[in-house]
Amino acid sequence: MYVVLDIETTGGKYNEEGITEIAIHKYDGHKVVDRFISLINPEKEIQPFVVNLTGINNKMLRTAPKFHEVAKRIVEITEDAVIVAHNAQFDYRILRTEFRRLGYNFERKTLCTVELSKQLLPDAESYSLGKLVRSLGIPVSDRHRANGDALATLQLFKLLLSKDLDKTILKNVLRNETHGELSPRQLDIVEALPSEIGIFYVHSRDGEIIMLGKSNNIKKRINQYFINSGPKARKIQKETKRVTYETTGNELAAVLKENSELIRNKPKYNANFKRRLFSHGLYKSINEHGYISLTAQKFDPKKNAIATFNSLIGAENFLYAIRDEFQLCNKVNGLSQAKKECSHYAESKCLGACIKKEPVERYNNRVEECIKKYSMPSNDILILERGREPGERCGILIKNGIFKGLGYFSLNHQINNVHILESIITPMDNNENTRHIITSYLRKKRDIKILELKS
Template structure:
């Protein structure tokens, strides 16, 4: 059983919106078997652009019931049903927020007709409710009013049920309120992570890096990310399809690799930081920094030439370290030398490394 829902709100700051109108149609997969439609007094001002869009103004809502007066009816009509909406994450969030204010934990499984349409009705120029229903010949009245939009969503959902021939796509698209599917996915991703220092890359379904993370324990950092409930963290969690990682062996390499790749990859969900120009020079013109590698007997190496960071990498043979020509061919060159210098210099000012070998005598 489904409840197909549409909500109109006051607009405003995230999680501070109020409901102005709600329409719910209980749908058994064939017919509407119950319905609830009501204006709602949000007890706050409606944003001007919302008034223009919906035609609902505060005067219309003076005598409308407040949310607590319709809450019981919403609970009853939606009991044991999957909540369906066009962009269900919005409508479900608004409902949960209102119930939270009443001290009630409102939980329902959800389906989104935007996501289902993208899977079952391919190659549409737009998946907005108005344009999609028009393209499909679904009649719509009272656009941007709860009842009109909800009825159009009922007709759209009927079509989606018919198009899901194997009856698997819709079932697989249900978002369970206990997040059982997400938890299983996160657990599988987490199991593959090492408990060592390094950087990790969150990839979306297309393989693109959407978030770059780092830490002394990659597994712990990934787990922290999956447990966060911020808006940004939830978006990363929803889009995470795979995670790759690179062990670094030490904190200096973790920082260097993280900031250099952050500049190159520009992942969607990382904060963009404005860097101040770095003016301080190294004390020596040419030297090699040695620190802990990823494995026993491996060295992490940074080569500085002419007071610039030439490159970084790993060695496990003294022969490689003692021959500058060989070492230069092994190391990964660095393009953003000012950024690399800032990271290395700042680290050396505050931390120790295993060894610094000055090359002045070899020039």
């Protein structure tokens, strides 16, 4: 017996969403034998983008039943049945979360039509529900409403069952109790974690850190580890006794702390903690006519890179960006093989360095401005970012071009007094990865506040 269902939610933070609508069709493999469709009052506001997507608004739900009023009906209709949904992991997690709030441990086996479709329809261009059913000629109405999507999923499931001639795929994909379902202990661990950015630490029975990482949503990331069925994930799940965390308030602090603590703790399931985070660099040289040339190359530790990148394409894209920003020359920077002037000269975007028309000194001054802007800052600065709570700021300290560490401040005099500032900063290693992290972050973020420090 199967129950094909779809759930609409309020949106919002991971594991804090509320159900706004649910549709369940009980299917015995031949026909629908029962159904339950209802709006749900989530007792919280719906995110505006969800209102625009589904058409369900707060006013519509004021008189709808609350989840605890329909919970018994959901338990009964899904009893002894396999839950079928498109991206079943999402719908099942939402249901389990709602039941857990009521103090009930809701457990069912699940089957995901996304996974089934990838195996039985390997040539599909997309596995999103809307595009997939349209490509199969399955009619769908009320898209992004629970019953419309549930009915489309039901028709898709019927088609997939007919394609599974020897039934082996269904047997293999059908999840057992430990696949895709969290144990009560794992649920307790996830429940205690925040849906915030920071670092998580996975501990073994003896307290050893066996894995750590940065995440924009700690709760969501650990939940994903617990439901992953890969061999490495299985080992982590088996050894995990506890998960601790540290929120950072912003991405830069999270990435810097992850880089520093991986090196210090060397967790056994973070095998790549020693790896270089970049592969290519931007290098400066003087061409035969005296113009400064900036070229993208594979990283060479013996040379001084102006900036570092994850790929050659990333480095070259940056060259194109600074070409437009500083009116640099494609030919001088090796992006054009033109025998005479580069193509941008005719558009007045290049001032003629390619044909030795622009004075060398004037061109090189702009290149030096560019290098200064995008290199590791050489002066004493504090990069100010969001803190962990309202009224708090995070500061990343750089002195004489060297990363010193980071700290959190709530009072201006803590920042303005260098001695107090340095006493609050948590020291961290300055290495090629931290320089890459900081310069990459500064390149990509346009609204960062940087405070120049006075000794």
